[in-house]
Amino acid sequence: MKRLLIILSLFISLTTLEAAVEVKTFESQQQELRYKKLIEELRCLVCQNQNLAGSDAGLAQDLRKQVYKMIRAGNSDDEILDFMVTRYGDFVLYRPPFKATTFLLWIGPFIILAIGMLVLIRFIRQRKNVVITTLTNNDKEKLKQLLDEDKEQDK
Amino acid sequence: MNRALIPLIAFIVLVVFLGIGLTKDPRKLPSPFIGKTAPAFTLPLLHELDKTFSPKSMLGKVWVLNVWASWCVSCRAEHHVLNSMIKKNKVNLIGLNYKDEVADARRWLGRYGDPYQLSVSDVEGLIGIEWGVYGVPETFVIDKKGIVRLKHTGPVTNKDVEEEIIPLIKLLEKE
Known part of the structure; x- marks a missing residue:
């Protein structure tokens, strides 16, 4: 048990690990929080499925620098995200905007869920039908007898 | 139809989709620049650092911008392709030397040949960011406008x- 806990705690520490140890000074704590949030939300383009915060790739370092510079220059979060999207496309965002090219990405899982629900409902209904249709009159008689016997035994 | 076949068919459909997914390169991204004005810049020439180049001077010409670096291994593989492209065709090829040391870059061109009309030096990689560069080498074709x-x-x-x-390029030359 103790060993399991140690192993689990290792995984927890891994998920919060950030690749970069960079010294960046901010004018306020709010700026620093914004910086941290932005580099969490922006994708590192050269590494599959890592954000800027988690990557040590050269491009990720440059883009972190760019985000930092823009925050210090007084740009808003939207301006910074716009800057990235006009250069690298929606792919740079971990939460791409909802539009014609991305609607399947957003709606897709719900469509699959709906299909799954329909299949499940049909399956349940069909099973009910099967139970009802296989009971012949003969079966019903037998069932009644059995139930009656049961009741008498209970008395 | 046999109901038992339904899961099998669903599985085959899934396999086909995953198979198509495998043939695609996840590193290839659609560029948001297609159909848009090329980002402006002014950078020193690699071979004459006191002179500068800016894309404005290429207006009226169809040209190609190739992003390269001496540290980039696949650029070396690409280089002989560019060399032979230049020999066979008339192409205005400009090099953007991305995040490189000037001395290394010059030595590299000296060793492997220089297909570029000129190369500009982007030591900090800031112009690379302007052009949305994420994987060197990258090649852009820019029209007369x-x-x-x-x-x-x-x-x-x-x-x-x-x-x-x-x-x-031939098509754009006619525009």
Whole structure:
């Protein structure tokens, strides 16, 4: 048990690990929080499925620098995200905007869920039908007898 | 139809979709620059650092911007393709030397040949960010009005040159 806990705690520490140890000074704590949030939300383009915060790739370092510079220059979060999207496309965002090219990405899982629900409902209904249709009159008689016997035994 | 076949069919459909997914390169991204004005910049020339180049001077010409670096291994693979492209065709090829040391870059061109009309030096990689560069080498084709018409990420092959880049340049020359 103790060993399991140690192993689990290792995984927890891994998920919060950030690749970069960079010294960046901010004018306020709010700026620093914004910086941290932005580099969490922006994708590192050269590494599959890592954000800027988690990557040590050269491009990720440059883009972190760019985000930092823009925050210090007084740009808003939207301006910074716009800057990235006009250069690298929606792919740079971990939460791409909802539009014609991305609607399947957003709606897709719900469509699959709906299909799954329909299949499940049909399956349940069909099973009910099967139970009802296989009971012949003969079966019903037998069932009644059995139930009656049961009741008498209970008395 | 046999109901037992339904899961099998669903499985086959899934396998086909995953199979198609495997043939696609997840590193190839659509460029947001296609059809837009190429980002402006002014950078020193690699061979004459006191002189500068800016894309404005290419207005009225169809030209190709190739992003390269001496540290980039696949650029070396691409380099002989560019050399032979230049020999066979008339192409205005400009090099963007990305995040490189000037001395290393010059030595590299000296060793492998210099297909570029000129190269500009982007030591900090800031212009690379302006152009949305994420994987060197990258190649852009820009038309006479200064609009980006094609972006190729990764090394270009002879096939890319013959089937994509040169035909596009010829088409754009007529515009």
